[in-house]
Amino acid sequence: MRLVLFVLCSAVFHFTPSSSRLRQIHLSESPHSREAATQFCQDRESRIITLYDDDDATVSFSLTNETIWAMSWIGLRHNRMSKSTWSDGSEYTLGLSEVNLTNGGQMCEAIDGNNWIGCNCSDTKPFMCRKLNNSYILVEKEKTWCQARQHCTRHHRDLVSISSLNESEIVIEKGKNRSFWIGLLHDEWAWEDDGCSTFRDWSPYGPGTDCTAVSVHSRPSLTRTDCENEALVLCSKGSVRIKVIREKRTWEQAFDYCDAKHSRLLWIENATDQKAVEDWLVHLKDAGPLWLGLRQSRVFGFWFWSSDRMVEFPGWKGKLVPKLPMSHHCGAIAALDDYHWTDRDCRLQLPFLCEEDIPMMKSSELNVENPASSCP
Structure with missing residues (x-):
């Protein structure tokens, strides 16, 4: 695993002040x-x-x-002042979208081949960002509209906005005949x-x-x-959501899943984070065990978070840190252990906890009524 190898080889860790992080x-x-x-x-x-x-x-x-x-x-x-708005705040003036909102619905605009098309915003698609130099980049990762916008604001400028027919043609050409998100949101609610x-x-x-x-x-x-x-x-x-993933996977498979679909495997910074996890699992009646982003160096024996942070909060059962050579090398949490951490065989297939940075419409980082998607 790329991150684990990096941590073990470099022994570089991030230290952060105590704060309330998990929602x-x-x-x-x-x-x-x-x-x-x-x-x-x-x-x-x-x-x-x-x-x-x-x-x-x-x-x-x-x-x-x-x-x-x-x-x-x-x-x-x-x-909302306007039903249709670009994610970067610019005014929507083109008449290329055919979306007509009804009954509290929300839709997001995508380009499919040569056509603009309204989709359920929770669909996952590639997406196009506008870079800082105003050029375009098609990102092949499959994300919801909100996740796509969060990626664009972090790594580029924003999801692409389109202000002219000529610009629409350029974006379509850059899209390589794919179905992908652009930055147009249709919503009467906020x-x-x-x-x-x-x-x-x-x-x-x-x-x-x-x-x-x-x-x-x-x-x-x-x-x-x-x-x-x-x-x-x-x-x-709190700025980070807890995501319970009920599919059973090995620790490394869980790491890859969280990295691809959310932000990362969950890590616990302090007692406030620990309490947030306990409360969430109690409310959802998830007894576990569930993988955490907790891993042990097989060479040096220290425990670290997969987010490249050292373990500072003592969440272990009985406050006893598992030690080599008797320990298993991955960490989990379970109701049976009063939500203390325990070491487990990394090859076991367990449910797991991801975390997801909360996406914002005005980013500082820059059913009836979820309409059925008509997208491919």
Whole structure:
């Protein structure tokens, strides 16, 4: 494995100050109006939650269902100024898109061969970035629209935006007859914290109002409700999401999967991260064991994270660090061990924990109603 070999050979590690890194979710004890909910979360140095997938919805539903209240506010609101916008903020003026949004839908634009086509934003495709020198690059990795934009803002400038017919022809030519994302988003709704989320699983209940909540009267999904109602508040803080992958793989296979589809195998920086992982697994009823990004040098015996960081937080069962020659060389976490870490044979096939850097629409790093994709 490339990263493991690098760490073992160079013995170079990153040290970071203690901080809250992994996302945590908190539920208010009393109800608030939607406007008061924003202030409630801000007072606690957090924001009203953005839901990114079914697991987020399940945890939000579970937390609400444990109370006597029927609903909890989430961050999605019907407040976008324009239905169609380029990801870099430039105005959409061409008439080449044929997308027509209905009933709270969200679609993202792709080019397929010579045609513009609207797709479900959670589809995975190659994508085209605009580089810092304004040239274009087609990235062959398969990602959702939000993941594609995050890649472009980190490594280039942004997903490509198109302002003329001539520019459209150039992008199509650069696309090599592939189906790939461009930077055009069609959406009437926005998450309050500017999170880039393709989750749009609407409940059939409730009128078509401008605010949304999680309701115990429907399966884990988005429920439209009047903004003047009172509900509990779901707040979140942290810049990295925990992703439980239930497929069973060896440690190295898990490493490659997380690297390709998310950000990396999960690593735990401190007690706050450890608590976030424990809470997440409890809410999802995932008992484990699950692989962590924890590996031991077979030569020197020290443990390190696959993110090239040394292990500083003592999360081992009984605070006993497994030592050569008796130890296995990969680390996992399980409810049976009270969520302490244990060493396991790296060849075992286990579920695992990835982490994913949260993508933002305004990046500092720069069902009914998920429309069926018409893309190839």
